[in-house]
Amino acid sequence: MSHDAPAHGSHDNYLTHKRGLWSWLYTLDHKRIGLLYLFTILSAFLVGGIAALMVRTELWKPGKVFLDPDGFNQAFTYHGSIMVFMVILPLIPSALGNLILPMQVGAKDVAFPKLNLLSYYVFLFGVILAVATLFTSGIDTGWTFYAPYSIRTSTATIMVVTGAFFMGFAAILTALNFITTVHKLRAPGLTFGRLPLFVWCIYATNIIQMLATPVIALTLMLLVFERLMGIGIFDAKLGGDPVLFQHFFWFYSHPAVYIMILPAMGIINEVIPVFSRKNVFSYWGMAGAVFGIAVVSFIVWGHHMFVSGQSETANFVFSLLTMFVAVPTGIKIFNWVATMYQGSIRLTTPMLYAMAFIFVFLVGGLTGVFLATVSINVHLTDTYFVVAHFHYTMVGGAIMAFMAGLHYWFPKFSGRMYAEFPAKISWFLIFLGFNVTFFPQFILGMQGMPRRYYSYPERFTNLNQISTVGSYLIALGFVLALFYLIYGLLWGKKAPDNPWGAETLEWKTSSPPPHENFIREPVVTHGPYEYQI
Amino acid sequence: METAFAQMLPPVASDVAGNWDTLFLFLVGVSVVFFVIVVGSMLWFLIKYREKEPGQKVGNIVHNDKLEFLWITIPTILVMIIFAWGWIVYKRMVDAPESAYDIKVIGKQWLWQFQYDNGKTTIGELIVPEKIPVRLIMTSDDVIHSFFLPDFRIKNDVVPGMYTKVWFQANEQGEHTIFCAEYCGNAHSKMMGTVKVVSLSEWETFQKGKGAPKERPASLVEWGQQLYTDKGCFACHSVDGVKGIGPSFKGIWGKQEEMSDGSHILVDENYVRESIEYPGTTKDKLVKGFPPVMPTFKGLIAEEELNALIAFIKNLKE
Known part of the structure; x- marks a missing residue:
């Protein structure tokens, strides 16, 4: 890509180290693997995004707009499962994690480079398997695959579920690799107390991935057995228990929510100190809160099931435990804002996204308390209130943070700068569009509009139309981002090694970095956010 | 402000709906306060500490024990209050009085069927008396459905192979929409019904099996x-x-x-x-x-x- 010499002389960087398609497909370089992930995931994001626009367009008015009910059900199923399994889950840990984490710990590469490449291909295989069903009978179960519907429906459940199984397997391998890397390959002087908080967050995420993902893998396989061989595990007609599926499913999928959000918090932890020129407020409070969230995440799955038919005692316990998620989450939000206090704030695009993250994630978090309250949950669950809530946390959280990270590290991995002005316009469109799309959905849910509805009573029309207009604004913002990022990648002005004046190790090497990250092994002598001003 | 929010909620048509709304509005209030504090200080810091020249002086505060203690304990106490209040309202929502009148509900793709003690069955329309507690004992014939009555603030999944229950006491005569809230396939969004709350005398007539509750058209x-x-x-x-x-x-x-x-x-x-x-x-x-x-x-x-x-x-x- 870049044929010119980087700023300080060396001609060789990881992009030019070897050439040709094969050197990319068979690369063992974590940065190149990171870019492979990024490309694959963003392609999936495009497909999932188109599905989202189809859903919103169909909901423009009650009754048929352009899809029949089966088409609509497939559109929201593909939107949900692509965005969850192929985009948000791997986006930050696998793509940005691969690009940045080994450099942040001062390593030449991850601990097991070949395993790293294998995880990518296992992931890719899962993606292809699942997306290929678009050309068969499709799938209409919703991303949650609830039994017994998923056992009875005539669509391609098995292929999609197997795809998700492979993606989960890839996540476990990546987690194993990163955990080993963090333990074994830190640069001299890089104690745990000096680790960038992004590393702490990815590390906590990896632990969740390793412990929780096997459960979903087993659950999905049980579903396949039941469909193929009629073994009665979940379908009551065969003597199974449909609520059991939900327990298994959420035992993984609730921790998975934190697999999505912890890495996002990690990015915000990097961006806010750098652009406030100030040490992070309460380093150990931040790291501790991450582990607090990770631990609690395993014992709150039942809050998805307050009206599922589980016992009142279970509802009591899960509601109580879920309340405790609010505390460490609150600590993190307060710490970020306190970091800005008495800083010297630069309003660059990553910082704008970080602030949008705080704004949006705060709304998501507060509405989370509504849903954790068992009686409030009864009315709101399975309505658009929940849809709005998890988009405020997942999209507002993970995607806003990803965009912050993408812009923040763009100069590092591409060696070029993106253009600030279109980036800010795009940020504005995405942030505005996001709120226009999802805020009305809170009100729809309060009024009682259930989710996954192809059609709806007349009285919900206005709010649905506002929401649909918002979704087009988001799309416009992302299309703009696609253009200026590609432009920046090819023709952007050369990036200096450390354009933001950051102190973490990835900025102590050239942009783009050489094949093995550092010419000389870095030695760490101070914390990650002690800026020399 | 309270009325503006109240208008965003469905009508208050059951005994417990009012309790639900009060708790909901309390949560909205708490959320607005926190939102204003966090976003307000963020914007204030942004304006006050915006970089005017590179390398300007910054503070060096890395922690503050008092402040951190406060923002751990205050939210903890608040969420415990919310939890307890939520649980009290929940118990009211799920504990049906002994005297409640039982109606059986069967959900199937894609309709609601109601069975009464007198042997009558209605489809899509649930007939209940006003001001008397009614308990629904529900099951499904095929996949999972969810019985959702927004005006009464009640919902529960309807699961094949087991019985789930909800109860309510309707405030006054009228009609309210029933939705299916758990995705159940093609016509999920059409799996609606109506609760018709009738006067006690109409209810008795219906119970005795005389006369249709609905007027029969001429043709x-x-x-x-x-x-x-x-x-x-x-x-x-x-x-x-x-x-x-x-x-x-x-x-x-x-x-x-x-x-x-x-x-x-x-x-x-x-x-x-x-x-x-x-x-x-x-x-x-x-x-x-x-x-x-x-x-x-x-x-x-x-x-x-x-x-x-x-x-x-x-x-x-x-």
Whole structure:
């Protein structure tokens, strides 16, 4: 890509180290693997995004707009499962994690480079398997695959579920690799107390991935057995228990929510100190809160099931435990804002996204308390209130943070700068569009509009139309981002090694970095956010 | 402000809905306070500490024990209050009085069926008395559904192979929409129904089995049209020729329809009756291009009603 010499002389960087398609497909370089992930995931994001626009367009008015009910059900199923399994889950840990984490710990590469490449291909295989069903009978179960519907429906459940199984397997391998890397390959002087908080967050995420993902893998396989061989595990007609599926499913999928959000918090932890020129407020409070969230995440799955038919005692316990998620989450939000206090704030695009993250994630978090309250949950669950809530946390959280990270590290991995002005316009469109799309959905849910509805009573029309207009604004913002990022990648002005004046190790090497990250092994002598001003 | 928020919520139609709304508004209030504090200070810091020149002086505060203690304990106490309050309201929502009148509910793709003690069954319309606690004992015939009554603030999944319960006490006479809130396939969004809250005297009449709760239209076709809605036929069969889960009724009467095995059957009184009571599960009785998913209505539709439905379908002949 870049044929010119980087700023300080060396001609060789990881992009030019070897050439040709094969050197990319068979690369063992974590940065190149990171870019492979990024490309694959963003392609999936495009497909999932188109599905989202189809859903919103169909909901423009009650009754048929352009899809029949089966088409609509497939559109929201593909939107949900692509965005969850192929985009948000791997986006930050696998793509940005691969690009940045080994450099942040001062390593030449991850601990097991070949395993790293294998995880990518296992992931890719899962993606292809699942997306290929678009050309068969499709799938209409919703991303949650609830039994017994998923056992009875005539669509391609098995292929999609197997795809998700492979993606989960890839996540476990990546987690194993990163955990080993963090333990074994830190640069001299890089104690745990000096680790960038992004590393702490990815590390906590990896632990969740390793412990929780096997459960979903087993659950999905049980579903396949039941469909193929009629073994009665979940379908009551065969003597199974449909609520059991939900327990298994959420035992993984609730921790998975934190697999999505912890890495996002990690990015915000990097961006806010750098652009406030100030040490992070309460380093150990931040790291501790991450582990607090990770631990609690395993014992709150039942809050998805307050009206599922589980016992009142279970509802009591899960509601109580879920309340405790609010505390460490609150600590993190307060710490970020306190970091800005008495800083010297630069309003660059990553910082704008970080602030949008705080704004949006705060709304998501507060509405989370509504849903954790068992009686409030009864009315709101399975309505658009929940849809709005998890988009405020997942999209507002993970995607806003990803965009912050993408812009923040763009100069590092591409060696070029993106253009600030279109980036800010795009940020504005995405942030505005996001709120226009999802805020009305809170009100729809309060009024009682259930989710996954192809059609709806007349009285919900206005709010649905506002929401649909918002979704087009988001799309416009992302299309703009696609253009200026590609432009920046090819023709952007050369990036200096450390354009933001950051102190973490990835900025102590050239942009783009050489094949093995550092010419000389870095030695760490101070914390990650002690800026020399 | 309180009324503006209250207008965003559905009408308060049950005993417990008011308690629910109060707690909800409390949560909205707490959230607004926190939102203003966090976003307000963020914007204030942004303006006050915006970089004016590179390398300007910054503070060096890395922690503050008092502040951190406060923002751990205050939220903890608040969420515990919210939890406890939430639980108290929840107990009111789930603990039905001993005296509650039981009605059985069966959810199936894609209709609601209600069974009363007097042996009556209604489809799509639940008839309940005002000011008397009613308990619904629910199960599903196929996949998971969820019985959702926004005006009463109640919801519970309806699960095959087990019984789940909800109860409510309706405040006054009126009609309220029932939604299915758990995704159940093609016509999920059409799996709606109505709760009709009637006066005590109407309820007693209904209990004794005398008189229909609904006025019967004068003509057979109009009655059929009413049944088409009440029994839930509309969820799958359109009357404007649009292909649904089942064949459209428009113009079907008197046609030689092609079945799944390639044979042809004349759509007449006997075929319509048979299709309602014993919906086609075999290929020679199932119209080509449609899945065998219709539930049986045997015993749920009286002879007079069948005649009315047939008259209605006949009237849609092209």
